Structure formats: C-alpha cells, structure tokens
Amino acid sequence: ELPNLKLYLSATRMAQQADESSVSSFTDFSVNSFHATQATSGNQPKFDLNQFGSNTGIKFDGSNDYLSCTGGALDIFKNINQFTVQTLAKRGIVSVVSPVYQAHRNLSGGIRFVIQFQADGTIYAGLRKDDATVHNIFSPVINDLNPHFIQVTLSTTNVMYMYIDGVLVGSVATISGNIVNTTSLKMEVGANTEISTYGNVSVNGISVNQSYSDLATI
Numbered sequence: 001e002l003p004n005l006k007l008y009l010s011a012t013r014m015a016q017q018a019d020e021s022s023v024s025s026f027t028d029f030s031v032n033s034f035h036a037t038q039a040t041s042g043n044q045p046k047f048d049l050n051q052f053g054s055n056t057g058i059k060f061d062g063s064n065d066y067l068s069c070t071g072g073a074l075d076i077f078k079n080i081n082q083f084t085v086q087t088l089a090k091r092g093i094v095s096v097v098s099p100v101y102q103a104h105r106n107l108s109g110g111i112r113f114v115i116q117f118q119a120d121g122t123i124y125a126g127l128r129k130d131d132a133t134v135h136n137i138f139s140p141v142i143n144d145l146n147p148h149f150i151q152v153t154l155s156t157t158n159v160m161y162m163y164i165d166g167v168l169v170g171s172v173a174t175i176s177g178n179i180v181n182t183t184s185l186k187m188e189v190g191a192n193t194e195i196s197t198y199g200n201v202s203v204n205g206i207s208v209n210q211s212y213s214d215l216a217t218i
Helices: 071-075
Strands: 005-010 046-052 055-061 067-069 083-091 098-104 111-117 123-128 134-138 148-154 159-164 167-173 187-189 200-209
Touching: 046 083, 046 200, 067 071, 083 098, 083 111, 098 200, 111 148, 123 148, 123 159, 134 159, 134 167
Parallel strands: none
Antiparallel strands: 005 200, 046 055, 055 200, 067 187, 083 148, 083 200, 098 111, 098 187, 111 123, 123 134, 148 159, 159 167
C-alpha cells in the first residue's frame, strides 16, 4: 500500500516456523519478492519465537550466518536521491560489531548503505552516494539487548537523518546529486561478508522505501 516501497522483510508476516529452526528464506512482502535467502544450511540463521514481544525474530549467530538479496534488489540503492530504511532489531551480545542490513557498493570491500550495531555501543548508519565518499551517523551509546526501531532517511536536500525509537539522534549533510548509477555488488542481512563480519543480532523486519520520510511522518 506504500508508494515506492521496494523491500519489506517481515518475520511476523512470513510463514511461522518451529522455534530455533533454520531459515532459508526471509520473505519480502513488497510487490517485488526480493526475498533474502541462504541455500547453505550451515550459514542459515534461526527462527526464534517471542523475540520481539509476541513476535518472531530471525537470529544470526555472529559466526557465519547471513542472508542475501539478489537480482533486482541490487538496484534499490541505484540512481536515487531519497530513501527511508526501517528496521526493528536488537543485539544478541553487547559491545560487538553486528551488521543488520546493508547494500554494498559496486566495488568490493565497501558499503553503499549500512545499518549496524557498533562495538562501542552506538548504532551506525553509513552512506556512499558516489561509492567513495562515506557519510556517517553514530547514535548516542545504546549498549543494551533491547529491541530498537531504527529509521534512516535521505532527503532531496542531501541530508541523511537517523531516528532511534522515533527520536532524532543524528544527521549528516551528504554530497549533492543521486546515488551512483550502478548495481550494488551485494545486499546482505546479518553480515558483511566482504570483510567477514557476522552479526550477533536478531531482526524482526526491514523495509526500504525510495521516498524521504520527513519529521511529521516519522
């Protein structure tokens, strides 16, 4: 029902599995069917009941678990000048780096967009519009195991904002223009396999919309 909605992974809406069973596909409920999948059983996260109140979480072990979106999903962060990314997630362990969601740049070894928990207890959002210049936002220290609703939105005026649980925690001015007009190398949930970093994190949902959400909308 949302215009410009490109991705909506939801552990609550997907077919419910047995507790602690392996997840081979995290279902996308946008019209695009950009499901996040993992064919290798040893790298599959777990389906954990009641991780977010009565709702499910997809739990990554921090060792080798991750899910990938492929195909058209790799064009979500291509040649656009605004977006809104939302995720409901929580750490499994404090004080470690835990990637939640990211799209890699067209080159290896770097991100185009990322949300992750940091070892210093902050929550981090990063963006490369030109696949070179990095724009960073770090939240205040929130080094806990509680669920947090993280929203990152880029405006047409070239400012990126991050909200945690509905509260604005930071912003950064970016270079002007659109994000570079190339397909992302990878899109991953729960890890950055380019640098072998795996998150100990549970994720209830992730959505990506190619529209800016202003303060009133947030």
